[in-house]
Amino acid sequence: MLRHAWRIARKDLLIEFRSRTAILAVAVFTVLVLLVFNFGRDPTAVATRDLAPSILWVTFTFAAVLTLNRAFHLELENQALEGLLLAPVARGSLYLGKLLANLAFVTIVEAIGLPLFALFFNVPVLPVLPSLAGVIALATVGFVAVGTLFSAMTVRTRFAELLLPVLLLPFMIPPLIWAVLATAALFAGRPLSEAGGWLRLLGAYDIVFVTLAYLLFPATVDE
Amino acid sequence: MLRAEGLRHAFGPVRALDDVSFTLQDGQTLAVFGPNGAGKTTLLKVVAGLIRPQGGRARVDGGRRAVGWIGHQPQLYAQLTVWENLRFWASLYDVAPSDAILARLGLDVHRDRLVRALSRGLVQRVAIARALVHDPRVLLLDEPFTGLDRMAAEEFRKLLAEQAASGRVTVLVTHNVEEGTELATDVAFMRGGRFVYLAPRAGRGAGEIGDAYRRAVAGG
Numbered sequence: 001m002l003r004h005a006w007r008i009a010r011k012d013l014l015i016e017f018r019s020r021t022a023i024l025a026v027a028v029f030t031v032l033v034l035l036v037f038n039f040g041r042d043p044t045a046v047a048t049r050d051l052a053p054s055i056l057w058v059t060f061t062f063a064a065v066l067t068l069n070r071a072f073h074l075e076l077e078n079q080a081l082e083g084l085l086l087a088p089v090a091r092g093s094l095y096l097g098k099l100l101a102n103l104a105f106v107t108i109v110e111a112i113g114l115p116l117f118a119l120f121f122n123v124p125v126l127p128v129l130p131s132l133a134g135v136i137a138l139a140t141v142g143f144v145a146v147g148t149l150f151s152a153m154t155v156r157t158r159f160a161e162l163l164l165p166v167l168l169l170p171f172m173i174p175p176l177i178w179a180v181l182a183t184a185a186l187f188a189g190r191p192l193s194e195a196g197g198w199l200r201l202l203g204a205y206d207i208v209f210v211t212l213a214y215l216l217f218p219a220t221v222d223e
Numbered sequence: 224m225l226r227a228e229g230l231r232h233a234f235g236p237v238r239a240l241d242d243v244s245f246t247l248q249d250g251q252t253l254a255v256f257g258p259n260g261a262g263k264t265t266l267l268k269v270v271a272g273l274i275r276p277q278g279g280r281a282r283v284d285g286g287r288r289a290v291g292w293i294g295h296q297p298q299l300y301a302q303l304t305v306w307e308n309l310r311f312w313a314s315l316y317d318v319a320p321s322d323a324i325l326a327r328l329g330l331d332v333h334r335d336r337l338v339r340a341l342s343r344g345l346v347q348r349v350a351i352a353r354a355l356v357h358d359p360r361v362l363l364l365d366e367p368f369t370g371l372d373r374m375a376a377e378e379f380r381k382l383l384a385e386q387a388a389s390g391r392v393t394v395l396v397t398h399n400v401e402e403g404t405e406l407a408t409d410v411a412f413m414r415g416g417r418f419v420y421l422a423p424r425a426g427r428g429a430g431e432i433g434d435a436y437r438r439a440v441a442g443g
Contacts (some may be wrong), residue, residue: 002316004315007314007315011300011311014302014303015302016302018302019302023312068353077300077301078296078297078298078299078300078301079294079295079298080298080299080300082273082292082294082296082298083292083312083353084315085273085296086272086273086287086292087312087316088286088288088315088316089315116376148230191256223268223273223274223275
């Protein structure tokens with residue numbers, strides 16, 4: 001099962017790194033969102049440290065939605081999805097393959113966005129980087145798991161680009177809140193243990209939604 | 224062996240399949256002719272397992288692993304090379320792609336070219352190679368000659384004849400009576416989701432089959 005998942009993910013990554021279209025577009029989008037936030041706020045009204053966690057996560061959220069939109073579009077080109085569904089590959093493997101590839105794409109976008117965020121908002125990211133990376137990883141797994149499922153659900157609809165955020169954003173709100181709170185604790189210089197409750201919630205969200213998405217995925221792709 | 228029993232399927236008010244039944248033993252090739260919207264593609268998709276029928280059942284010995292499928296679209300990734308595509312599809316069946324099929328279809332010189340850079344005819348040849356990459360026992364072919372030039376079509380006909388001689392079961396869907404008749408052991412005409420004619424070809428040529436088709440389907 002994991003063997004097939006890895007092969008599907010590797011294929012997606014190869015195609016993306018060869019074309020670089022989606023990654024470049026989302027990276028540019030991330031830079032632009034950060035620039036808008038940077039110039040579109042009054043730094044004397046609210047302290048940057050208070051706003052920074054929200055800005056970071058809003059940026060990551062929109063970038064992730066854009067990235068997830070392309071996950072299954074790739075398979076509609078030349079109807080490759082039919083070939084995948086016909087192959088003796090468990091539907092769960094197909095889901096896990098897509099999840100792995102999406103996690104890689106979103107992680108790359110986050111890795112591009114984080115240094116820019118630190119630069120634009122003068123937030124000391126480096127001292128809390130390991131802990132922050134953990135928070136980002138926990139939150140990312142959860143919303144990418146749900147996003148991969150919804151991407152499969154919406155890809156054959158007429159307004160997939162619009163429908164995906166409409167479906168996905170409500171499910172992203174809980175991990176987003178917990179991630180913002182955990183990130184705020186880190187930026188305030190408080191120990192990671194103070195954010196333990198939020199991290200446990202993020203972990204639970206990941207377990208529940210990866211499992212649910214894995215189980216529901218076959219129903220979204222079978223006609 | 225391939226067995227379809229009482230297949231029924233509708234898309235809203237449109238009956239795409241209406242009580243379609245047939246059985247093919249090893250080595251048999253069924254050519255299915257019919258006008259647009261007769262239900263031919265739906266029939267193949269149901270037999271392949273891509274659509275769950277609303278009634279009846281289709282059974283392919285060996286299951287999904289045994290099926291080789293050529294659809295309307297080539298099911299290839301434009302950003303991958305010919306060889307990368309074949310390697311990927313073969314890997315899903317846990318086999319390695321063979322150079323022999325590339326050479327047979329005249330693709331060996333195009334092995335490292337991106338699919339997006341190929342002509343329509345070459346893409347169709349790669350789609351054929353993809354469908355055969357795991358040496359399937361059952362071939363489901365939907366207008367497989369589309370885009371092929373005369374030489375390539377002739378080579379593909381020979382390949383299909385060899386496949387049938389080695390016991391492969393084939394369902395060939397086409398508009399073109401001449402193209403399909405040559406390869407067929409059995410012939411079916413579809414109209415409105417039904418088989419209005421199903422019989423062994425029994426040595427009849429394209430002319431006779433064409434006349435029968437016009438009588439059964441077009442009412443001529």
